[in-house]
Amino acid sequence: MLELEQPLIAEIAKIPELVKVYGMADFEDLTKAGKPTPCAFVIYDGYRVIEAHRQRRQARVETRWLVVLAVKSAARAADGGAARLAAAPLLAKILRAPLDWTPPAGYTPLTLETPPPPIFEAGSLLFPLAFATQHVV
DSSP, rough: EEEEEEEEHHHTTTTTTTTEEEEEGGGGGGHHOOOSSSEEEEEEEEEEEEEEEOOOOOEEEHHHHEEEEEEEEEEETOOOHHHHHHHHHHEEEEEHHHHHOOOOOOOOOOOEOOOOEEEEEEEEEEEEEEEEEEEEE
């Protein structure tokens, strides 16, 4: 399940406007470490069993991934307008990348899912996009 993290990071990293793309281990360090933005984080968001075959000891599962865009802007930090304006063209590119990407063998193409809400705080915008894929375990 977690083997998609690095290929997804590599795919999102092809977007030239992003300073860097990080894995989920770096997400909690965003505010502490002051990572340069715009950047993105690829985060495993769990799985659900779709179909299970007890006799064959296998299951079809759907794994969910978040790609979180992080943008900071000091301009008019209180209302977040500058951060949202900077995020808009990047979000379109980040949205397309996983949908156009061909995952490794055994995984279905990614589909768009409903993400958690964005977070805006002190001039920083964290905007998640959610994707899902299925495979047999």
